[in-house]
Amino acid sequence: MIPLKNIIKELEVFAPPAFQEDYDNSGLQTGNPETNIAGVLITLDVTEEVLEEAINRQCNLILAHHPLTLKGIKTLTGKNEPERILIKAIKNDLAIYSAHTNLDSVENGVSTALARRLGLQNIQILEPRKGLLLKLVTFVPRDYADKIRNALFTAGAGHIGNYDSCSYNLTGEGTFRAGENTNPFAGQQGELHHEKEERVETVVPVHLKNKVLQSLLSTHPYEEVAYDFYPLENVWNQVGFGAIGEPENELAEEEFLKQLKEVTNAGCIRHTELRKKPVKKVAVCGGSGSFLLHQAIKAGADLFVSADFKYHQFAEADGKIVIADIGHYESEQFTKEVFFELLTKKFPNFAVRLSNVSTNPIKYY
Known part of the structure; x- marks a missing residue:
């Protein structure tokens, strides 16, 4: 067994809490840092099904990308899923920890994981941060x-x-x-x-x-x-949002979108009008990345892969770039591998499990 505080220390060296956005709620959601951890279950979201899986697989720590809630909890009555999860986690002495926008911000974090899965090379942070x-x-x-x-x-x-x-x-x-x-x-x-x-x-x-x-x-x-x-x-080039890189070989837009759908297993890809130009440089952002659109254009990307674009935001591409919206879950699913690689490297011969539950709330008909 490993003390929870030791696991948290390694997580926060990799993704410092100071890097999270003001609205975020990353960190230890519930649990005693002094608790000895027998096993870790890694997931993108904490749901009741994931919690039950952790109990059944004898994992007393759930490590998630998304926090249980971004807002404070003023009561604990079980009136909604986050409250029910907290109550059951406490009853079962199970800890929950999340690394959200701080993991989005680090080199080799969420967006880099997506970029690597897409086979991009010469990967750099798309929008490095200032003031840190x-x-x-x-x-x-x-x-x-x-x-x-x-x-x-x-x-x-x-x-x-x-x-x-x-x-x-x-x-x-x-x-x-x-x-x-x-x-x-x-x-x-x-x-x-x-x-x-x-x-x-x-x-x-x-x-x-x-x-x-x-x-x-x-x-x-x-x-x-x-x-x-x-x-x-x-500017701190090792900290920031999104990633940008180059495919190993130039691809036609249709071919890149086909590969994108296969790699991410996306139910569909919402995209802007194709420009009939080869894809030489690709920008990506795991999660809601529309705020990086103009940075992607400025960086010379031919195509921008992200999620959660609104109707009028697609028009902002203005023929300068192709937007490919693959879905929030689909763009962040490889985050679990980031956690897994980190923990298995730092704690070999320790029970680190990937959740078998798909927590994507969006379904395609």
Whole structure:
């Protein structure tokens, strides 16, 4: 058995909760983090049928992409399915955890899984996000600079793209006067002291701010550590929504749509008028991706695969791209494989099961 908190830790390293949208409700829906987990059942949605399957298969953790509800639950009377699920899960000591828009946002997440299933290559995030990076600036005695830098890098600072241990350093001189009740690293109480220092600058992801700060404070030799965090508007290419890539070979639009339907087992594909041009670049977004249409056009995609387009949104393609709406469930179904690969790699010889229940609420006649 594995403690639930250990599983949650690995999930949140991969898909940090800080990446979820404001409206979302990702995370532990019910359960005690100290509980020992005998088995995990992976699903896209938590339904009563999935809950029953988890009980029958002796899995006391359900790992889902979609939260039970995006809204808060004020009562627990069993008047609807989410409430009935919570009541039965609690009675059976069964935990439920979801990773939703935070899993949508990470590299190798929901959209990447779809892109890979479609055979796309050179996959990149379609719309990288801003506002998730900080600049840390601190001042360190020169002899301690390497030790401080290494501590910061170990805590997760200093990553720029595929480079790590990134920092900028300037040599200068700092001054301070130690007051009463101090134990200065250098100098004497009441005397102005000059110290040769290095100014160390590095990049820190927002969700690692506290971890990096604690590492700085615990490693720095000064009693009072001088540091600043500055918000950055830099684009973070490893975090964002959607994905874009290239088919191994150029395909006619009809041929690509045929393959798309076969790979996703879509009941139907709603699409805009074909442009009679070869498909050289494809954008995808698992789930409701209409908000990325213009980004897909801007990125030069010939075809955009997603779901939940409304009537008037199809017209926004304006002959510049082909929209292929395959359905919400169909576009996110491979998310289960993302969870499965992560957990089986981190916890080998542990019971990780894929649900056999199709939770798609949409049927085709």
